Amino acid sequence: MSTAHVLGGVTVPLVTTLDDSGRPDAVAARPLLEALARARVHGLMLLGSNGEGALLPADSTAEFVAAVVEQWHALRPGGHVIVNVSAPGTVDMLRRAEFALRGRPDALVVTPPSYFTFRRDEVEAHIRAIERFEHPYAVYNVPKYATALTPETLGALLDSPWLVGMKDSSGDADAFAAFLAVVADRDDVAITQGSERDLLSALRAGASGIVPGVANIAPGAAVRLYELWSTDAAAAEAAQVVLAGLTRVHTIRPGVPAVKGILHDRGLIATPLPAPPLAALNRTELDALRATLDPDEAELIGTRRA
Template identity: 25%
Template sequence: MRGIIPPVVTLVDENGKPDLAKNKQMVDKIIEAGVHGLVLLGSSGEFPHFTMQEKKDYLNEIIPYLRGKLPVLVGTGGVILEETIELTLFVERLGADGVLVVNPFYWNLSDEQIYVYYAELAKAVNIDIYLYNIPQLTGQEIPVCVIEKLAKDFDNIRGIKETVSSISRIRTVINELNSVREDFYVYSAFDEHLLDAQILGAAGSINGTSVFLPELSVRLYEAIHNSDFSQVKKLHIEISNKMELYSWHPSFYISMKEAVYARWFPEESVNLRTPFINNEQDLRSLAKAMIEESLCSGVYDEKYN
């Protein structure tokens, strides 16, 4: 899968349960922008906050709804291998196109332990597996040597999402894995890395602003691949300036939810699961200003199509 793959937030009702109707409305809006896939229950989708049954109920409704519209990846990782396998088999049966699997967190693991976790999952399922490296939340990186060994040993381990601050890490993973397998896909995450990672050979971007301003990422991706460098410069600066989103709230997915509501449900309030609260009263106004800035800059103009 190549292109822009938004890691969608999970919208909940006043009781903190996934609001199925509202989530369908949101994904329809994102799809209209021309994105190339979606990630459900990633970090932005709050995968640690829901019970296994809540995840299954949500996915049982949303995956079939998306079938035939575009490829879907699902976050199934966690700290318990058996639960990761259980949820991965569940989404495999539902027809998901792949799973995005974070390495176990809380305790740091040895290289061998990380390898065993993914190896046991790969042996238990047939669906495509994408590793998920997000050291600022898991406490440690997935070592490049482990990625290489997994890619050599298991055909269904197909790629990795790199949510890292260093473009050097992304470059290293791309270069090292290219020598192992041509069909191993590397995805960047932070918005300001979209351009550099594409030039270096990344398969796509799973970036935060694409959840509420998908047009911007899609237009930048298209401009890069059309060698439209004047638009690449304009759009790269615009998307990079939106990295401030990640500093608005300690739980940055809350900022993303406010932006989603500012864009598509402006008259409604965001619901959150306890203990997560929005104690930053100006989040909605900040999100609204960010969105209006892009829309006024011409992100919808025909010249970007």
């Protein structure tokens, strides 16, 4: 599948830059967006787990989405921006979608509902509710945070003219293979891989793209893996090792605070602030991250502060 597809190629699940008051700030994202464009990244995913979407009020994100969409399309003509609008319940999900659509993203992204235990028909109804907007959407399977999507539910959604595919971050190879089988006869519906340790194996199995969180800090390795996986096995495997290895930053501080701290330390975002109740890195954590990243300095974007 071509990188022209909204889920094709390398999609970076972008961090959400915040100003000193904690509001999303697209101007502060400009250096990072420029660096990602220079690395030839194909697309962005906004407000996912790396983008702290669940912690940010929907009405605070509309201007950020619109500004990032405009900037990215200017920096990467033909590039795509997808926006996660997931929420535990359907009403909140639809409200988030309304705000996101003001920014004219290329597609929306929605997980199954969360918090409670839901029947399959309830999961399908929640996802299908987004179709009222008549806008392209993808399903996001992330069992760590939401009800697990099943191949049966994905298959039931294939009659939708608005479904463009799904992102799988389950880390379950058998489930991933089952999702690929469901869409095997649909060249318009893409399956992407979000698990950093499974990127190369997913592409070899038939994935249309990859969505690795560590591509925020090492986009070149992600692009290299995607571009070379079918033509240069050794280079692709080396890139996979780099990307999987970079997940070690989360052993020092899990998730967004580590990524934002690194990006701020390298001059790519104005503040390292995560959304409350997450706290920014302390100096000890930053020093530990610097030390653990030293072996991969050549792979990282930006330049570390003195």
